[in-house]
Amino acid sequence: MLNKVTVDDIQAKDKRVLVRCDFNVPMKDGTITDDNRIAAALPTIKKLIDGNAKVILCSHFGKPKNGPEDKFSLAPVAERLEKLLGRNVKFVADNAVVNEDVIALSKEMKAGDVILLENTRFRAEETKNLPEFSKQLANLCDIFVMDAFGSAHRAHCSTAGVTEFVNETAIGYLMEKEINYLGNAVENPERPFVAILGGAKVADKLNVISNLLEKCDTLIIGGGMAYTFLKARGIEVGKSLVDDGKIDYCNEMLKKADKLGKNLLLPVDFRVTDNFPEPIDSKDIKIDSVDLNSIPADKTALDIGPESEKLFANAVKSAKTVVWNGPMGVFENPLLAGGTLAVAKALSETDAVTIIGGGDSAAAVISLGYADKMSHISTGGGASLEYLEGTVLPGIKVIADKTVKS
Numbered sequence: 057m058l059n060k061v062t063v064d065d066i067q068a069k070d071k072r073v074l075v076r077c078d079f080n081v082p083m084k085d086g087t088i089t090d091d092n093r094i095a096a097a098l099p100t101i102k103k104l105i106d107g108n109a110k111v112i113l114c115s116h117f118g119k120p121k122n123g124p125e126d127k128f129s130l131a132p133v134a135e136r137l138e139k140l141l142g143r144n145v146k147f148v149a150d151n152a153v154v155n156e157d158v159i160a161l162s163k164e165m166k167a168g169d170v171i172l173l174e175n176t177r178f179r180a181e182e183t184k185n186l187p188e189f190s191k192q193l194a195n196l197c198d199i200f201v202m203d204a205f206g207s208a209h210r211a212h213c214s215t216a217g218v219t220e221f222v223n224e225t226a227i228g229y230l231m232e233k234e235i236n237y238l239g240n241a242v243e244n245p246e247r248p249f250v251a252i253l254g255g256a257k258v259a260d261k262l263n264v265i266s267n268l269l270e271k272c273d274t275l276i277i278g279g280g281m282a283y284t285f286l287k288a289r290g291i292e293v294g295k296s297l298v299d300d301g302k303i304d305y306c307n308e309m310l311k312k313a314d315k316l317g318k319n320l321l322l323p324v325d326f327r328v329t330d331n332f333p334e335p336i337d338s339k340d341i342k343i344d345s346v347d348l349n350s351i352p353a354d355k356t357a358l359d360i361g362p363e364s365e366k367l368f369a370n371a372v373k374s375a376k377t378v379v380w381n382g383p384m385g386v387f388e389n390p391l392l393a394g395g396t397l398a399v400a401k402a403l404s405e406t407d408a409v410t411i412i413g414g415g416d417s418a419a420a421v422i423s424l425g426y427a428d429k430m431s432h433i434s435t436g437g438g439a440s441l442e443y444l445e446g447t448v449l450p451g452i453k454v455i456a457d458k459t460v461k462s
């Protein structure tokens with residue numbers, strides 16, 4: 057576990073505290089459709105307000121490519137945050153994000169004030185981690201708090217660069233929770249430890265598969281990536297998704313599992329169709345269930361079948377720790393959500409510590425109604441994947457390094 061200072065350890069009274077949040081929320085036509093990431097930041101923000109800090113919040117939103125654009129403004133986030141906090145949040149609608157006027161504004165703040173800066177990616181320096189913008193962010197504050205786990209795998213000005221110019225740093229409650237759950241799961245799990253990987257491509261999870269094989273007792277592989285493993289075993293998979301360039305890698309992982317004495321489970325049956333649904337949630341498709349050796353040459357497997365659901369559920373029942381990243385099929389379509397639903401249900405019924413690794417698996421658990429049954433749902437898709445790889449994330453490393461020095 058990393059040596060780290062949290063918001064409980066700092067003396068923030070009357071000090072300006074810059075908090076890097078993850079407010080990169082889903083939005084449609086200027087309206088936020090899911091405010092979970094905003095809600096996840098509230099405990100840290102409230103702790104600082106209650107401690108009479110002067111709270112300055114920053115975040116990126118989307119991927120603006122041509123400089124500032126209205127559709128990428130954090131103005132709607134400021135409105136929602138104000139409602140959730142139940143107090144005034146001053147939105148600094150300056151496309152420069154930080155300049156002399158904004159720095160002056162920060163020095164005029166009173167204890168308990170909250171301001172939100174404009175989208176950090178409105179500055180081209182942000183994603184390049186250039187010192188000019190990092191210094192400007194540092195000039196806003198006395199203390200920097202990193203609470204954006206979903207962005208911790210990026211070495212940007214607002215996640216890493218700023219710490220070079222601030223003497224005091226800490227992590228927020230959300231970061232602490234993510235590190236504790238994911239870190240313990242990988243480095244010190246209560247056993248048996250079962251890892252479940254799904255999603256479309258083997259290539260997205262190369263290092264995760266290898267690292268988890270060394271850590272877990274059972275590795276379950278479903279979703280689109282399962283078909284490359286099956287093909288590596290010489291099983292015909294019809295028109296199902298196969299990453300031909302990764303068949304040798306899958307063979308290596310199958311051999312690694314055998315060598316380490318790990319249980320690697322693949323699906324034994326599937327739900328197949330002869331056309332990928334268009335649109336993706338279309339009910340106008342015919343689904344057949346077939347076993348492992350009977351996938352028709354002209355059909356595509358898009359979900360695991362009922363026997364695989366039982367196999368995977370049984371593996372989870374005896375577990376003490378379960379990490380799940382990636383759905384079992386095209387869960388956006390109710391006709392192809394059976395496998396993902398079965399895994400979510402199995403996790404909800406176990407006494408194990410259950411950790412959902414962000415991204416599509418988090419969306420699935422939430423949409424299927426099982427979110428409140430899980431021990432922890434990560435707010436970071438890419439960040440949680442890199443953490444499961446065993447990678448030290450830049451946005452965590454800089455805080456840890458600063459802590460060790462101090």
